[in-house]
Amino acid sequence: xxxxxxxxxxxxxxxxxxxxxxxxxxxxxxxxxxxxxxxxxxxxxxxxxxxxxxxxxxxxxxxxxxxxxxxxxxxxxxxxxxxxxxxxxxxxxxxxxxxxxxxxxxxxxxxxxxxxxxxxxxxxxxxxxxxxxxxxxxxxxxxxxxxxxxxxxxxxxxxxxxxxxxxxxxxxxxxxxxxxxxxxxxxxxxxxxxxxxxxxxxxxxxxxxxxxxxxxxxxxxxxxxxxxxxxxxxxxxxxxxxxxxxxxxxxxxxxxxxxx
Amino acid sequence: xxxxxxxxxxxxxxxxxxxxxxxxxxxxxxxxxxxxxxxxxxxxxxxxxxxxxxxxxxxxxxxxxxxxxxxxxxxxxxxxxxxxxxxxxxxxxxxxxxxxxxxxxxxxxxxxxxxxxxxxxxxxxxxxxxxxxxxxxxxxxxxxxxxxxxxxxxxxxxxxxxxxxxxxxxxxxxxxxxxxxxxxxxxxxxxxxxxxxxxxxxxxxxxxxxxxxxxxxxxxxxxxxxxxxxxxxxxxxxxxxxxxxxxxxxxxxxxxxxxxxxxxxxxxxxxxxxxxxxxxxxxxxxxxxxxxxxxxxxxxxxxxxxxxxxxxxxxxxxxxxxxxxxxxxxxxxxxxxxxxxxxxxxxxxxxxxxxxxxxxxxxxxxxxxxxxxxxxxxxxxxxxxxxxxxxxxxxxxxxxxxxxxxxxxxxxxxxxxxxxxxxxxxxxxxxxxxxxxxxxxxxxxxxxxxxxxxxxxxxxxxxxxxxxxxxxxxxxxxxxxxxxxxxxxxxxxxxxxxxxxxxxxxxxxxxxxxxxxxxxxxxxxxxxxxxxxxxxxxxxxxxxxxxxxxxxxxxxxxxxxxxxxxxxxxxxxxxxxxxxxxxxxxxxxxxxxxxxxxxxxxxxxxxxxxxxxxxxxxxxxxxxxxxxxxxxxxxx
Numbered sequence: 006x007x008x009x010x011x012x013x014x015x016x017x018x019x020x021x022x023x024x025x026x027x028x029x030x031x032x033x034x035x036x037x038x039x040x041x042x043x044x045x046x047x048x049x050x051x052x053x054x055x056x057x058x059x060x061x062x063x064x065x066x067x068x069x070x071x072x073x074x075x076x077x078x079x080x081x082x083x084x085x086x087x088x089x090x091x092x093x094x095x096x097x098x099x100x101x102x103x104x105x106x107x108x109x110x111x112x113x114x115x116x117x118x119x120x121x122x123x124x125x126x127x128x129x130x131x132x133x134x135x136x137x138x139x140x141x142x143x144x145x146x147x148x149x150x151x152x153x154x155x156x157x158x159x160x161x162x163x164x165x166x167x168x169x170x171x172x173x174x175x176x177x178x179x180x181x182x183x184x185x186x187x188x189x190x191x192x193x194x195x196x197x198x199x200x201x202x203x204x205x206x207x208x209x210x211x212x213x214x215x216x217x218x219x220x221x222x223x224x225x226x227x228x229x230x231x232x233x234x235x236x237x238x239x240x241x242x243x244x245x246x247x248x249x250x251x252x253x254x255x256x257x258x259x260x261x262x263x264x265x
Numbered sequence: 266x267x268x269x270x271x272x273x274x275x276x277x278x279x280x281x282x283x284x285x286x287x288x289x290x291x292x293x294x295x296x297x298x299x300x301x302x303x304x305x306x307x308x309x310x311x312x313x314x315x316x317x318x319x320x321x322x323x324x325x326x327x328x329x330x331x332x333x334x335x336x337x338x339x340x341x342x343x344x345x346x347x348x349x350x351x352x353x354x355x356x357x358x359x360x361x362x363x364x365x366x367x368x369x370x371x372x373x374x375x376x377x378x379x380x381x382x383x384x385x386x387x388x389x390x391x392x393x394x395x396x397x398x399x400x401x402x403x404x405x406x407x408x409x410x411x412x413x414x415x416x417x418x419x420x421x422x423x424x425x426x427x428x429x430x431x432x433x434x435x436x437x438x439x440x441x442x443x444x445x446x447x448x449x450x451x452x453x454x455x456x457x458x459x460x461x462x463x464x465x466x467x468x469x470x471x472x473x474x475x476x477x478x479x480x481x482x483x484x485x486x487x488x489x490x491x492x493x494x495x496x497x498x499x500x501x502x503x504x505x506x507x508x509x510x511x512x513x514x515x516x517x518x519x520x521x522x523x524x525x526x527x528x529x530x531x532x533x534x535x536x537x538x539x540x541x542x543x544x545x546x547x548x549x550x551x552x553x554x555x556x557x558x559x560x561x562x563x564x565x566x567x568x569x570x571x572x573x574x575x576x577x578x579x580x581x582x583x584x585x586x587x588x589x590x591x592x593x594x595x596x597x598x599x600x601x602x603x604x605x606x607x608x609x610x611x612x613x614x615x616x617x618x619x620x621x622x623x624x625x626x627x628x629x630x631x632x633x634x635x636x637x638x639x640x641x642x643x644x645x646x647x648x649x650x651x652x653x654x655x656x657x658x659x660x661x662x663x664x665x666x667x668x669x670x671x672x673x674x675x676x677x678x679x680x681x682x683x684x685x686x687x688x689x690x691x692x693x694x695x696x697x698x699x700x701x702x703x704x705x706x707x708x709x710x711x712x713x714x715x716x717x718x719x720x721x722x723x724x725x726x727x728x729x730x731x732x733x734x735x736x737x738x739x740x741x742x743x744x745x746x747x748x749x750x751x752x753x754x755x756x757x758x759x760x761x762x763x764x765x766x767x768x769x770x771x772x773x774x775x776x777x778x779x780x781x782x783x784x785x786x787x788x789x790x791x792x793x794x795x796x797x798x799x800x801x802x803x804x805x806x807x808x809x810x811x812x813x814x815x816x817x818x819x820x821x822x823x824x825x826x827x828x829x830x831x832x833x834x835x836x837x838x839x840x841x842x843x844x845x846x847x848x849x850x851x852x853x854x855x856x857x858x859x860x861x862x863x864x865x866x867x868x869x870x871x872x873x874x875x876x877x878x879x880x881x882x883x884x885x886x887x888x889x890x891x892x893x894x895x896x897x898x899x900x901x
Contacts, residue, residue: 041376041419049394050385050404069399086409087536141771142846144812145683145721151768153720154731181771182846183332197769209403210334213410216657218335223657239657241683241721242574248615 070208072096074118080125080232086214091232094120097176099188100205104195111188117205122172124229132170133235133253134227135163135246138212140179141190143221145241150198156243160200169254172229175200176207179218185210226250314355316901321348321500323894329848330875330889333387336380336410341502341888344374344419348500350426359434365427369498374419377411417538417658419503422525426496427467436476443467446489448548448561451669452605452623452647453584456493461878462885463501466652466667468544469494469520483552490545492520493565495652495665497539502888504661505538506654512540512568538659540568542652544667559588565650565667572656572663575618575723576648579609584650584668586623597631605670607647619724621646621687625671634699640673641692646725648687649883664884672882674711674737677804679879680760680780684717685733686882688725691715693737704744711737719764719779719812732765733779752790759783770811781809781818800827819844823874832859834867840874847874851889863900869893 074094076082084093100117107113124131137159139146152158163173177186177194185208195204216223216239224246226235235253238246324345332338347370354363375383384407385400386392429442446468448454458465470491477484497506507527510518520541527535546563562585570577586605594600607621624643629636649666656663670686672678673693691713699705713735716727739758745751762780770776784806792798805822820843827836833856840851853871860866875889 040373041415042373042379043376044379044382046378046382047392047394047396050392050396050401069403071402072399073402086413144810147769147771147812148683148720151720154716154722154726154728155724156721178334179332183335185334197771208334209406210410211406213334213336213406214413217337217414217660218332219337220657220660236573237657238574239572240574243721244575244723245573245578 070099070206071211074120079120079123088234090234092227092234094118095211097205100203102203104200104204109192109196122229123232131172131229134229135173136225137175138223139175139177140221141181146222149222160202163202173202175204178207178210312357317352318899319350320897321894325892328889328891336407339380339383340414346371359432362430367426368423370421371419377408377415380411381408417505420505420528424525425523439473441471443469444472449586449588449603450671452586453561454563455669461880466495481554485550488547493542493544497525499661502661504659506662507538509537512537538655540571540653542567555593557590561586567653571653576651577653580612581610583608599629602626623647636697638695642673643690669883676881679877682718685715688717689713689715706742708740729765733762735762750792754788756786776811778811783807796831798829865898867896
């Protein structure tokens with residue numbers, strides 16, 4: 006079992022094989038595979054995970070932006086990161102449910118977990134979850150959230166589909182310098198685009214398991230009945246994205262995602 | 266197309282150094298001492314051949330692009346490769362046969378554990394215990410990200426990249442295997458080797474051409490079909506394009522025999538990063554005197570998209586065009602025009618996109634000492650034929666495409682953002698004046714309106730809300746000496762790209778300035794004494810980009826100085842960038858010894874700035890490089 010934040014069914018981390026640092030033992034292995042350097046883990050790093058506790062009461066400001074969520078009451082695993090896999094429950098500690106309604110006050114941020122969107126029976130009225138990453142340096146992200154010819158501002162497009170079961174969680178991970186985003190960066194972004202949909206901080210770039218930090222925009226659709234990953238888009242693919250959303254919200258009907 | 270920082274057009278750090286370096290390299294090699302190997306035509310029946318071998322040994326160190334939390338900015342550090350490319354060709358009369366074997370051995374590279382530990386060290390400042398649960402969670406996140414990245418990178422391979430057998434007669438030729446192809450001026454199909462972009466996509470299949478000749482009439486027909494075959498390894502980044510049985514069903518599997526396969530890395534399920542596209546097409550040309558009428562068509566047949574977008578998600582794309590070429594239009598003039606249509610066939614349950622079209626014309630007229638050239642384009646929903654690659658896992662190949670619609674702009678332009686060239690109208694007028702036989706000066710004015718540059722607009726909806734208005738102006742001067750004793754060229758210009766509507770300015774308020782640039786390009790070649798010659802080459806820019814660029818204007822530049830003496834070449838390069846997101850200065854040097862006119866050994870050491878390199882609208886994003894490499898080029 007590999008140590009994997011999103012895919013590990015449990016809390017334990019396999020110890021990595023210890024190899025002599027940069028010398029491969031077999032010439033044949035060297036010729037065929039090259040020499041991958043596997044360092045020895047520092048003492049204590051592998052043990053720390055056994056003390057993982059998602060109920061740490063350390064005060065909101067002391068928490069990292071993302072922590073593992075509980076699997077109780079959540080879609081059963083195994084969990085993965087590819088299309089068709091069940092996405093693991095992860096909690097983001099700094100999320101605005103509605104930035105504009107909160108007047109962009111960071112004190113109104115709260116913890117939101119992917120499990121909050123899990124709706125196997127349809128009781129919550131949720132059909133699909135859109136996970137969207139945002140970086141301040143990303144011009145195409147700005148175009149997405151600002152709106153264009155075919156689609157209005159992202160926030161408006163998402164809200165327009167709320168009644169039919171679309172939910173979203175946008176996550177900022179980089180500032181305009183490519184450094185981890187802060188809540189101040191989030192406030193600037195949210196106020197610029199007058200966001201009214203959930204917006205959270207992912208300073209640890211937990212979403213890096215699905216995409217790359219330098220490839221944006223990134224959007225991922227999750228079936229909230231099973232928490233399975235439906236599809237992912239890298240780049241400005243607004244038309245394809247909303248066509249698929251429409252397909253999920255109106256199964257069996259012809260798709261016409263763009264506005265008139 | 267996708268890439269960093271600005272959806273399509275990538276980082277605003279054009280890798281002009283690479284283009285300059287390559288140009289300097291080739292020019293000096295060209296103009297230096299050349300003991301030419303003029304080969305006489307082979308005797309009938311005699312077999313002639315050549316063997317070309319290129320070997321590169323390289324080690325890359327930290328390229329100073331590290332970002333906290335970004336595994337990709339760590340995985341391109343501290344790795345090395347030995348890359349060998351062996352090409353063998355033989356010819357007997359009209360028959361020719363050839364093959365190329367590519368081998369890459371990554372003798373060292375980071376592991377996902379190493380990447381995760383380094384990412385953790387950057388976050389914490391050290392790797393001293395105790396470690397918290399958050400540290401462990403962070404380590405796991407980065408390790409998984411690293412494993413995902415390495416699953417398509419640094420995998421040693423040996424594979425037959427190209428092979429062919431062909432017959433080349435006067436009026437008939439046929440090729441089975443790999444071949445380059447261009448139909449028209451690039452709208453329908455353009456498969457050419459482009460060294461500046463490290464690209465050499467061929468069609469692996471069959472091509473037949475036949476010509477009927479009359480007194481003043483010539484008729485030529487071409488049919489081709491096969492599987493599109495890009496290079497599978499990007500030696501600059503170590504990234505791999507791999508296939509498996511799932512994307513090479515039936516006969517496709519035979520054509521992809523020996524090609525790199527995905528490997529399993531640390532528990533991740535191997536998945537392909539390329540789903541090969543198939544293509545059938547043809548061309549009919551009728552030439553009457555010097556006028557040529559052409560009709561060309563190509564159909565790209567696709568598999569389910571590895572990265573869904575407007576182009577890759579199509580089941581099939583049919584592109585056709587008609588062209589008129591009049592190379593001698595009254596005295597010294599010429600005319601070329603082409604009209605193309607493009608239909609994307611969607612998967613079931615998806616609406617059929619509207620048909621796209623493209624109109625292009627290039628006209629030149631000469632009345633000494635004046636020469637005027639006009640290029641015009643009018644494109645609606647006309648897309649680049651992007652290869653079906655997994656753009657998230659093999660981003661270095663995300664701009665791979667099979668056609669090249671003309672841009673009408675200078676070949677180096679890298680500021681056509683997003684889908685600029687898919688929904689655009691405009692053109693360029695160029696006026697040159699010659700002062701004597703070896704001196705000329707010119708100006709050009711380009712004006713364009715694009716509706717797919719400041720936002721995604723695959724349907725090409727025309728409106729003020731998504732319109733960009735672009736002006737591109739420049740003036741040039743060039744002179745050459747007798748017997749090529751010297752050559753001096755200068756271009757100074759600017760580009761202004763504004764939207765019709767205002768949009769939020771990241772620096773505050775609102776703005777309509779989308780992109781602005783002023784620049785200076787120069788090339789000076791000067792023979793000094795005997796075999797000693799000097800070359801200077803540079804490109805200096807002031808950029809301002811409202812979305813995706815640095816806050817405020819930035820300055821970028823490249824300068825290279827080369828000295829050739831006989832068979833020796835020494836070149837020193839400097840690059841700078843005031844963008845706070847990148848290092849300020851890059852230095853590099855090249856030392857080359859020519860064994861003969863085609864064989865040489867070259868040592869490069871230093872730093873190269875990364876970024877976008879574009880050649881006639883086809884672009885490639887390069888990661889920065891720091892390290893050393895030695896190249897050996899041999900031709901026997």
